[in-house]
Amino acid sequence: MEKFISPRICCKISCLLILAFSVLLTGCAVTGGSLSSSAYKGDMAEGKSLLDKGLNVNEKGGCGWGWDPDVTALTCAAHGGHMEVTKVLLERGVDVNAGSNNWRPLMSAAYAGHTEIAKLLIEKSADVDYTMAKLQAWPLGKDGLKFLERLVKKQPLRQPETLAVKSSTKPYPPPTKSDIDEK
Numbered sequence: 100m101e102k103f104i105s106p107r108i109c110c111k112i113s114c115l116l117i118l119a120f121s122v123l124l125t126g127c128a129v130t131g132g133s134l135s136s137s138a139y140k141g142d143m144a145e146g147k148s149l150l151d152k153g154l155n156v157n158e159k160g161g162c163g164w165g166w167d168p169d170v171t172a173l174t175c176a177a178h179g180g181h182m183e184v185t186k187v188l189l190e191r192g193v194d195v196n197a198g199s200n201n202w203r204p205l206m207s208a209a210y211a212g213h214t215e216i217a218k219l220l221i222e223k224s225a226d227v228d229y230t231m232a233k234l235q236a237w238p239l240g241k242d243g244l245k246f247l248e249r250l251v252k253k254q255p256l257r258q259p260e261t262l263a264v265k266s267s268t269k270p271y272p273p274p275t276k277s278d279i280d281e282k
Contacts, residue, residue: 135160138184139175146172146184156191159199169199170207177216178207185216195223205230209250210243217250227251 134154137145139162150156161168162175173193176184189195196203205225208217221227231247234240 133160134158134172135162135170135175138172138181138188139163139179141176141179141181141184143181143184143187147187150187150191156188156193157197159197167199167202170202171197171204173204174198174202174207177204177213177220178211180211180213180216182213182216182219185219189219189223195220195225196229201233203230203233205247206233206240206243209234209247210240212242212246214246214250217247221251 134146134149134156135158137149157171159169159171161170162178166175171193173185173188173195176188195205198204198206203226205217205220205227208220209230227247231244234244234247
């Protein structure tokens with residue numbers, strides 16, 4: 100006796116395969132917004148075109164499959180390592196700290212190890228403390244946290260040469276007395 104798959108199950112499997120195959124072929128993401136997707140891919144021409152048509156530079160849409168749908172195009176560009184797209188978005192007035200509660204542009208740049216983008220975001224007032232706290236709390240964020248700590252770590256200041264090191268030939272003047280000392 101042969102076993103067979105019901106037509107209903109076969110139809111569901113076919114639909115899922117078609118959906119998965121189309122996502123793989125197009126490079127599109129189910130969750131990706133148009134500006135966010137183009138930023139993640141580094142497609143500056145498409146991104147500029149969308150912005151020129153009046154698209155909100157702070158549009159939230161996610162970078163692609165599996166991404167938080169509340170991240171901005173700047174987060175996607177930072178994660179993808181696309182400096183030119185990042186600069187265009189900053190020139191167009193993107194909020195450097197916009198994103199979801201879990202993911203922001205500086206976090207993406209730090210996590211992905213994009214030094215120049217991270218430096219630019221910090222220069223444009225990205226919230227370093229927030230990003231460090233989020234990376235520290237996230238189990239997979241330890242490398243990004245170390246990267247960001249090294250990036251923002253201030254070098255110790257050189258100690259100035261003190262006058263005490265140089266010998267003086269003149270004695271210091273005697274201390275002056277005040278009216279309070281005489282009473």
